[in-house]
Amino acid sequence: MVGSRTLTALVGIVGSLALSVLLYAYTDSLLFFLFVPFIPFLFARRDEGTNRPPIRECSRCEFTTRNPEFEYCPRDGSRLYERTDN
Template sequence: MVGSRTLTAAAGLLVSLLVTAALWWYFDTLLVFLFLPFVPILFRGLGEDGPTVVQECPHCGFQATSEAYDYCPRDGSRLESAER
């Protein structure tokens, strides 16, 4: 049985290969392969300032951005609400 994460990764890879092949065919050059890896860097940081820290470990400084954590995965301490 294949998980949803695997299917999502496979679909993303397939779409990426199709877009790359289309750009290669349209521009008729392999230079598109040099540019495509940098596309995610161009769009990094658009739309939000960063994750909001919800809870923090008082001992090691681990910061959780989701309320799904109750305990620190590093040392097992109970997380405290971050005051920021």
Template structure:
């Protein structure tokens, strides 16, 4: 079974290649292939929030929990603490 991240990566790659080939066909130059790696960057702002919110972290190893379900660090057993806000 293919994971959701793998499927998203494959779809993103296929869309990038299709857009690049379409631009190559339209502009009739191979220079558009230079833009292939940058197409995902153009759509980066449409993904919603920037990432998971860190709820707690381990003061010793730096483990960061994004859920309230953790009270202790799974790596060293230390009590998790609220992260320092900047």
């Protein structure tokens, strides 16, 4: 069974190739092929990184996590603090 992400990627590739063929037939130019890899950036969500949990880190060792269930470092037991430079 094909997952939803794989299906979305396949539809995107087929759509991109179909659009490429149509543009080539209409313009007789291969220049647009340079821009095809950038199409996903046009439809990317701008706020994608804002709803991720903040990075929490240990002040004694280099342990970092985004998992909100961790309040203390699993290595030395010290309290984790939010990193300010996410």
